[in-house]
Amino acid sequence: MLAAKAQYNLGNARKYFEEHLRVGDYYTEGQQVLGQWYGQGAEKLGLSGATRGEEFLRLCENLHPQTGERLTLRNKTTRVEVGQDGEEHQSANRRVFYDFTFSPPKSVSIAALVGDDPRIVEAHDRAVATALNQLQPLAATRVRKNGQCTDRTTGNIVAAVFRHDTSRALDPHLHSHCIVFNATFDAVEKQWKALQNHDMLVAQKFIENVYYHELARDLREFGYAIENKPRGDFEIQGISPALIEKFSKRHQEIDQKTKELLAKEPEKAKENIAAIRENIAHRERPPKVRDLALSRLQGSWKNQLTAPERDSLRKLRVHEPPIVHTPAAVAEKAVTWAEEHLFERRSLVNEHDIWRHALEHARGENISLADIQAITRERGYIRDQNKPARVTIREHLQREWAIVCAAKDGRFKFAPFQSEYQSNNRQLDDEQRRAVERIMASRGFVTLFRGGAGTGKSFTLGEVQRELQKTGRFVQVVAPQRQQVLDLESAGFDHVETVSGLLARRQLPRDAVLLVDEAGQIGGKQMHALLALAEDNHARVILSGDTRQHGAVEASDALRAIEKYSGLEPVELTNIRRQNPALARSLKEREQIKEYRQAVTEARDGKLTESFARLERMGAITQCSVAEQHEKLTERYLELAKEHESTVIVSQSWNEIHKVNEAVREALKRETLVGDKETVVAAFQPVDMTDAQKRDTRSYNENTVLVFNRDARGFKAGDSARLHSLTDTHLVVENENRVVPIAFKYLNKVTLCQQREMALAAGDRLQLKANGRSMENKKLANGELVTVKSLAPDGRIALADGRTLDKRFRQFVRGYAVTSYASQGRSVNHVLFCDSAAKGATNNQQWYVTISRGKKGIQIFTMDKEQLRDNITRSGNRPLALDVAPGLKDSRNMAVRRIQGKRGHFLHAR
Structure with a gap:
């Protein structure tokens, strides 16, 4: 694997070198294994060969390794961090270096070091070097001169590579640290500047797969058989899971420490064990042991082997040589698979993502990265003129353009739904009434209706359907998900079904109106098919949605393409009704709800830092240590549960969701809010x-x-x-x-x-993960949250709402915590957000959706406020294929010929 970590603390950086990086974990007859300089930046500084401590430490201090003069302009700033004690501390903000650590699967370390095959160590070094050669060209720096706010690729790094061979528990653990200093040379400005490593981190999985592929290819040539794993890595066949576990003593140490803690403090057994283990791993890291003879270590490792294990290691290299396929054919097949995988859900991708997945698919085959790159060069991708490494395919571009043209060309095509319509529904406020009137007066094939989170969009749409029905029109209502269909039916809508259901039966009355709710979650293929179905039946389409919230799973955010390129002006609701001060039970709560509503408004309007700052002033953002995060979140959930306040927890990954769910459930059991008979x-x-x-x-x-x-x-x-x-x-x-x-x-x-x-047990909360029918023949919806009333001996599960799950229906998970995507469309009194501080998991869409779920309040639990503040400013919008097509808006006819390739109506072009 490839792990990346930034080092901020200068003192820790010095200690890191002295205790961890100066030498390898063993020596051979007294000869130390030194680090090696790497990179064009290192060469420019006069660094080559073995890494010397004086040079390394000068770079840590942002000094030129030869002259001792300051290297880059930025030197010292500080930031606030929360330590393991939960207290805030001032810490250095300048990144000293980035540690990119390459590690093979454990079975490879065992084969190399216990099986005594030095060829594997050499293969590891070659694979690391090949991977670094792909990492270095991604180096960049920020450009801020003359009002610019962009990045410039520099393509050079200053790095030192140190190979190690053991873990802290002295188990075999082959790995290399690539220390990349926070400096790169800007050839345009002719000066050393801080490194911008964004593209390096974005390409991390690509770099990892370059390393894996090169290593696996050599292993197969050596006679080893490899087995690829679902998690993305591989193992050497013939090395058992038991042997891997035997040489994973660090995990066993943490197990033992956990047992000792629980024996000493048995009340902690009711807490989240995973969080306890994680805290122990961070708190009790043993010092790195250095300078042991290789022969001594290998003797210790071999003494731990049983006779069958020794025999299995001897037989590892007796496999038949791999069948050699033609490299071009293997690369072609791998690239085709990668394209099918990526372009199913993305209309624009980084080319290195295609390379990554192709390498993973063909891991260990007799091809190189160059073979794969030769295939992609001939693919005919449509490239972003500003960033040629971003590519799309003609199919996506043609479909998005067809959708946009259908909306654009359909303006003023019809008479108004009802001329001079005026609403007399007193339940609508002025904004909602004007929205209904504008929709009824619209004349386009496509009408856009945008409603932000909590603006009463569904209530307004219900009035639209009723008024359209009064004109004699059939109104077909569709939504992407079955849960949304159930919500619409509960709200009184008629003729409701899923988008996929309508497209499967392909029946729509002539001159009907197709009302599409949550249209922002519909991808390009389905939107194209919906518009074609409507056009075939002389129907009109109303697209209701909010592109500021989560978009489609499949490729192309079609509603955003229409908004961005068609020129249609949406009918819009802006007044937020969900966060209603009238719900308050005190003057203080009333003011809090007002502030909360303003924070949601700011998030909707793109004022992310203002939204964050307002919630911080309200005390809605709690910064805590890793060990405290789940504890504090659980405490707050219990408080709200006892007050009978509806609450949802939002988290960012399934791994985190499972941890939170178990922690909350254990707390509910302690309070007897979940039954004890399981x-x-x-x-x-x-x-x-x-x-x-x-x-x-x-x-x-x-x-x-x-x-x-x-x-x-x-x-x-x-x-x-x-x-x-x-x-x-x-x-x-x-x-x-x-x-x-x-x-x-x-x-x-x-x-x-x-x-x-x-x-x-009774009282448990579940999230259903499939559509279906209850034993009473009532609908069950994927994503629905339900509560267990009782469990029958034959496997039936009675729910609190009167439905019963058949014993065959087992597609569910615990439902206290959900993803941000799953929370969209929900409305509860309170939302609790468990932030993992993962940069890739948080963006402006996730922030807006998450904080807008509550009617009364939000509480956020984070390990790093500053990181969260930075993360939420990232755009969650996926780029469209149209974004990289030059001249579409200015030269329509030329664009049509280029991307369609033939005449015919856009929606029916093939």
């Missing part, structure tokens, strides 16, 4: 995969379960079957002693899941 069930959590991943055998493991959504191969809808084995064209599943091959072509009829054991 039943353990096998729950199925769907695994999100693209179609390309579903056809890739690496995507599966032994816990994979298939749940059938439709009848297929003798299975009924709702049946489940465990994965038995895999071939290149089939999944083989097992159910009740039946073994059945399922061809990949049937995978659109199944949901792929991972099985998790889950203890359930």
Whole structure:
């Protein structure tokens, strides 16, 4: 793997070198293993060969390694950090260096160091060097002169590489630290400046896969067989999980420390064990042991082996040589797979992402990165003129342009829905009434209706449907998700179904009105199909949504393309009604809700730092240590639960959600808000995969379960079957002693899941992860939050709302914490946000959606306020294919010929 970490503290940086980086973990007959300088920047500073301490430490202090003069302009600023004690401390803000650490899978370290194969160590060094050669060209610096606010690629780094061979527990652990200093030479300004490493971090997975591929290719040439894993890495076949665990003593040490703590403080057994382990790992790191003889270490490792384990290591290299395929054919197949995987959900990608996934798909094959790059050069991608490494395909560009042209060309095509219409509905306020009147007076094929979070958009749309029906028109209402359909039906809408349901039956009365709710979550393919269906039936379309919230899963945010390029002016609601001061129970709460509403307004309007600052002044942002985060969040959740306030927790990753869910549930059990009589069930959590991943055998493991959504191969809808084995064209599943091959072509009829054991009791909250029907034949919706009332001995689960889950329905997870995407459309009294400080997980859309869910309040728990403040200013908008197509707005006819390639109506061009 490739891990990246910034070092801010100068004192720690010095200590890092002295104790951790100066020499390797062993020496051979007294010869130390020194670090090596790397990079064009290092060469420019006169650095080459072995790393000397004086030079390294001068660079840590931002000094020229030869002259001792200051290197870059920026030197010292400070920031506030929360330490492990939970207290705030002033810390250095200048990044001293970045530590990029390359580590092979544990089985590779065992084969190299316990199996005594020095070729693997050499292969590791070569793979690291090859990966660094791809990392260096991504180096950049900020440009702030003459009012500019951009980045400039410099393509040079100053780095020192140190190889290590053991973990802190003295287990075999081959890895290399690449210390990249915070300095790069700007050839335009002719000076050394701070390094901007954004593109390096964006490409981190690409660099990791360059390293993995080069290493795996050498391993196969040495005679080792490799097995790719669903998590993205690989292991050497023949090295058992038990042996890997034996040489993972750091994990065992943490296990032991956890047991000792729980024995000493048994009350902690009711807390989140994962958080306790994480805190121990950070708090009790043993010092690095250095300068041990290799022979002594290897003797110790080999003494830990059993006779069968020794025998298995000896047999590792007796595999048949790999079958050699033509490099061009292998690269072609790998790139095609990568394109199918990426362009299913993204209309514009970085070219290095194609390289990354192609390398992963062809890992260990006899091809190089250059072979893959040769294929992509001939692909005919449409490239961003400003950033040529960003590419799209003609299919996406043509579809987005067809959608935009359908909306643009349809302006003034129809008579108004109703001339001189005036609303007399006294339940509408002035803004809502004007919105209804504007929609009724609209004349376009497409009418846009934008409503921000909590503005009463659904209530207004209900009035629109009723008024349109009065004119004799049939109004078909659709939404992307079944949960949204249920919400619309509950709100009184008629003729409601999912987008996919309507497109499957392809029936729409002539001259109907197609009212599309949550249109911002519809991708290019479905939007194109909806508009074509409407046009075929002389229907009109009303698109209701908010592109400032989360967009589509599939490629192309179609509503944003229409807003950005069609010239249509949306009818809009801006007054927020969700955060209503009238809900307050005191004057203080009333003022808090007013402030809260203003913070949501600022987030909607793009004033992210102002929104953050307002919530901070309100005391709504709690900064705490890793160990305290879940504890404080759980305490607040309990307080609200006891007050019977509806609450949702929003977190950023499924790993974090599982931790939060378990912590909250344990707290609820202690307070007897969840029953103590538990039943353990096998729950199925769907695994999100693209179609390309579903056809890739690496995507599966032994816990994979298939749940059938439709009848297929003798299975009924709702049946489940465990994965038995895999071939290149089939999944083989097992159910009740039946073994059945399922061809990949049937995978659109199944949901792929991972099985998790889950203890359930009365009062538990669940999030359903599939559509279905209850035993009473009532609808069940994917994403719906439900509460367990009781569990029957035969597996049925009675819900508090009167529905019952059949014993076959097991697609659910705990429902106290959800993703930001899953929270969209929900309205509760209070929202709690558990921030993981992960840069890639937070952006302006996530912030706006998350903080706007509550009616009364929000509380945010973060480990780093400053990092969170920075993260929320990142745009969550995915780039469109149209964004990189020059001249579309200025030269329409030329653009049409270029991207369509033939005449014919846009919506029906193929």
